[in-house]
Amino acid sequence: MPAVSGVDTTSHCRTDCKEFNQSLDVDDVRTLIRATTARASAPFCLFTGSIMKIKNSLKALMRRDRNNKLVRRRGRVYIINKKAPRFKARQG
Numbered sequence: 001m002p003a004v005s006g007v008d009t010t011s012h013c014r015t016d017c018k019e020f021n022q023s024l025d026v027d028d029v030r031t032l033i034r035a036t037t038a039r040a041s042a043p044f045c046l047f048t049g050s051i052m053k054i055k056n057s058l059k060a061l062m063r064r065d066r067n068n069k070l071v072r073r074r075g076r077v078y079i080i081n082k083k084a085p086r087f088k089a090r091q092g
Helices: 009-023 026-036
Strands: 053-055 069-073 076-080 089-091
Touching: none
Parallel strands: 053 089
Antiparallel strands: 069 076, 076 089
C-alpha cells in the first residue's frame, strides 16, 4: 500500500478492526472458520458439507434413519450416519 503523506493509516485501521471484532458473534466466526478451512479445490462456499443439528435429546433423532449410530466423543454424544450425513446431530 503506498504511503499517503499527512494521513495516519495505521490508527484508522486499528479502530476499524476493533469495531469489526466487537460486531462479530460466535456464529459469524464459525462460518468464517468453516469457509477458510474448506478444500482449496472447492469453490468458495460458506457452508461446505452437511450442518450438524444440536438438540437437547437425541432419542427422536435416532429413529429417523436405520443407519444412525450413537457415539460418545470427547464427553459429548453424537449421532453419525455414514450413508446419509444429513442426519448428523450432537446433544447439547
